[in-house]
Amino acid sequence: MLSVFKNIPTHMDYKGQKLAEQIFQGIILISAVIGFVYGLIIQQFGWTVYIVLAGFAVSCLLTLPPWPMYRRNPLPWQPVAPEASGEPTPKPQDNTKRKKHK
């Protein structure tokens, strides 16, 4: 039963995580500004809350599932080193694509 949930892919790469965070913050802040102005105009604070909740729902939909746009920069893993006793640190084949550490 639990293995069913564990098999659902949830992974985002690092750039995707940053993008997801920027997207949900942007959506919620924009919906907050819109909701505040609209609520101030019609003098109903309830509508402000509803609009922020709508922004919350939209950003849940956009940033919780690992959509393909969050998986465009996968980490270039080194190839599996052959089990050789003589060489402790085998060099990777191509260094050009290695991701820079932050």
Next chain:
Amino acid sequence: MNTVLSRANSLFAFSLSVMAALTFGCFVTTAFKDRRVPVDIHVSKVMLKNVDDFTGPRERSDLGFITFDILADLEPIFDWNVKQLFLYLSAEYATKSNSLNQVVLWDRIILRGDNTKLNLRDMKSKYFFFDDGNGLRANKNITMTLSWNVVPNAGILPLVAGSGHVSLPFPEQYETTKSY
């Protein structure tokens, strides 16, 4: 570790913080508003009795019955930070034993969306107008004021006295009705 749950958690926390900031903004936009409106109170009839006050010492106390009209438009009070108004009519007067007596005679809750035009005719008081002695008879100056609590969505709970009150003298004898 970035998982669905950790993303959901940060999303929820951020939304909650933004909502709190908006609520504070709602409070700020209405914090300095003047919530007084003109109120027209008219007392048409006053009756005075001297009855046993069973709650206090076994003496007879003054009990007043008043009939009043209230005319007010409360529309300017309501804005997006007001949930309801608690109106109450109070009588203020001075006696020999107390320099200030305040008795609440009547109240009403006006919810947001209710009719804000108050046009009440020949209302009886809801609560007993008991003095704690014999201070009502021949009292020259009894002042009726309509005040209200503004119940907000967020922020302070202001207590506002309506501008416009009526002062009247009470009858000289018991069991008599005085019309104004």
